[in-house]
Structure formats: C-alpha cells, structure tokens
Amino acid sequence: xxxxxxxxxxxxxxxxxxxxxxxxxxxxxxxxxxxxxxxxxxxxxxxxxxxxxxxxxxxxxxxxxxxxxxxxxxxxxxxxxxxxxxxxxxxxxxxxxxxxxxxxxxxxxxxxxxx
Amino acid sequence: xxxxxxxxxxxxxxxxxxxxxxxxxxxxxxxxxxxxxxxxxxxxxxxxxxxxxxxxxxxxxxxxxxxxxxxxxxxxxxxxxxxxxxxxxxxxxxxxxxxxxxxxxxxxxxxxxxxxx
Numbered sequence: 001x002x003x004x005x006x007x008x009x010x011x012x013x014x015x016x017x018x019x020x021x022x023x024x025x026x027x028x029x030x031x032x033x034x035x036x037x038x039x040x041x042x043x044x045x046x047x048x049x050x051x052x053x054x055x056x057x058x059x060x061x062x063x064x065x066x067x068x069x070x071x072x073x074x075x076x077x078x079x080x081x082x083x084x085x086x087x088x089x090x091x092x093x094x095x096x097x098x099x100x101x102x103x104x105x106x107x108x109x110x111x112x113x114x115x
Numbered sequence: 116x117x118x119x120x121x122x123x124x125x126x127x128x129x130x131x132x133x134x135x136x137x138x139x140x141x142x143x144x145x146x147x148x149x150x151x152x153x154x155x156x157x158x159x160x161x162x163x164x165x166x167x168x169x170x171x172x173x174x175x176x177x178x179x180x181x182x183x184x185x186x187x188x189x190x191x192x193x194x195x196x197x198x199x200x201x202x203x204x205x206x207x208x209x210x211x212x213x214x215x216x217x218x219x220x221x222x223x224x225x226x227x228x229x230x231x232x
Contacts, residue, residue: 032219034219034221036221038158042225042226043206043208043223043224043225043226044150044158044206044208044221044223045223046220046221046222049219049220087158091219102148102160102163102171102173103160103221104160105150105157105158105159105160106157107157108157
C-alpha cells in the first residue's frame with residue numbers, strides 16, 4: 001500500500017498561513033490525495049482532496065507537486081479552531097464500479113495554533 | 116447541512132455482552148463504513164459496505180463483528196461478545212461515491228464511545 005509521511009507536530013500563530021507537508025513517494029497514478037482533520041473529541045472531518053491539479057475550497061488549498069510525490073495542505077489564516085490532527089491519506093482506485101477503497105488513517109500531524 | 120448521526124453516544128457494557136451501534140448515513144449516500152479509534156491511537160478501518168454487502172474489511176473485523184442495513188436508513192455494527200479491548204470510539208461514515216474518484220468525500224458521525232467493563 002502507498003504510504004504517506006507527515007511531521008508529528010507543527011505549530012502556528014493565529015491568523016498566519018500554515019503549510020502542512022506530506023510525502024508520498026510511492027504514489028501511483030490513480031491514487032487520490034485526501035486530507036482530513038480531527039478536532040479534539042470529534043470524528044474526522046473532510047478537508048480537501050485532489051488527483052493532479054491544485055485544489056481550493058472554502059477550508060483550504062491543496063498544492064500537489066508536479067511529480068505527485070508530495071503535497072501541501074495550506075490553511076490561509078489559522079484560527080484557534082484549526083487546532084487538530086491533520087491526516088494525509090492516499091486512496092487507491094481499484095475497480096471503480098465494484099465497491100470502494102477504504103481510507104487508512106496514519107498518525108497525522110498535530111497542529112497547535114497559538115493565540 | 117446533512118450529517119451522519121450515531122446512537123448511542125456512549126454505551127457501557129459488561130464483557131461478553133452483545134452491543135449494537137446504530138448509524139443513520141446521509142440519505143443519498145451509497146457507501147458506508149465503520150472505523151474505530153482506541154483512546155490515544157489512530158483511526159482504524161473496520162469495514163465498508165456497498166450494494167447491501169461488505170466490500171472490504173480489515174483484520175480487526177473478525178467473526179465477532181457484523182454489519183447490517185436493516186432498512187433504507189440505518190446502518191448497524193454488532194459486536195456479538197464484547198471484549199475489554201473492544202473499548203473504543205466507533206465512527207460511522209458514508210460517502211456518495213467511491214473514495215477513489217472525484218466524489219470521494221467521506222462524512223463521519225460524531226462517534227459512539229463503547230466502554231467494556
């Protein structure tokens with residue numbers, strides 16, 4: 001299975017941008033890159049996902065390297081509410097019409113936001 | 116905004132008892148999942164369910180576990196004879212499409228905390 005590598009923890013000041021890196025050097029051409037986060041005492045929450053092109057949504061931006069071996073989740077202005085564990089996960093496409101590929105969560109990056 | 120709901124939020128049971136955790140996925144979703152998270156550890160995949168059958172399961176999902184979609188709205192996880200090590204937060208999730216595709220957003224519930232004494 002393709003694996004991801006993330007720093008164990010990061011720290012950011014409130015209202016500053018945060019760049020959360022993820023390495024996935026064994027990614028295959030059909031793997032999507034997913035980011036989820038888990039706030040304290042809550043279930044995981046979808047943040048963003050993409051395949052090859054950079055993606056933006058209301059929560060964050062996803063910058064994907066040209067060789068796809070790494071990606072960066074960008075929170076444009078960190079707030080205290082963004083303090084969470086952030087997970088970078090690859091989903092492998094198997095047979096698109098015959099079920100699904102479960103997401104396997106690793107340890108993620110624990111982001112602390114300082115007021 | 117539609118959400119995945121889970122009941123109960125917390126259940127305490129004696130070792131060896133049967134437990135059923137219930138989930139109501141988002142109504143137009145087709146794929147359903149159970150995950151668990153032992154306190155202080157990572158979120159672990161248990162099982163995925165599509166088209167009224169299990170599509171994938173992990174090593175954790177042994178014969179003591181079963182899932183069912185008894186009607187058009189509920190998705191349940193049953194643990195037949197609970198063990199101490201089953202104590203964990205259990206998360207239900209659903210997705211509209213295959214996670215390996217463009218519609219690959221997974222929606223999680225708030226979780227059901229199971230404590231086995």
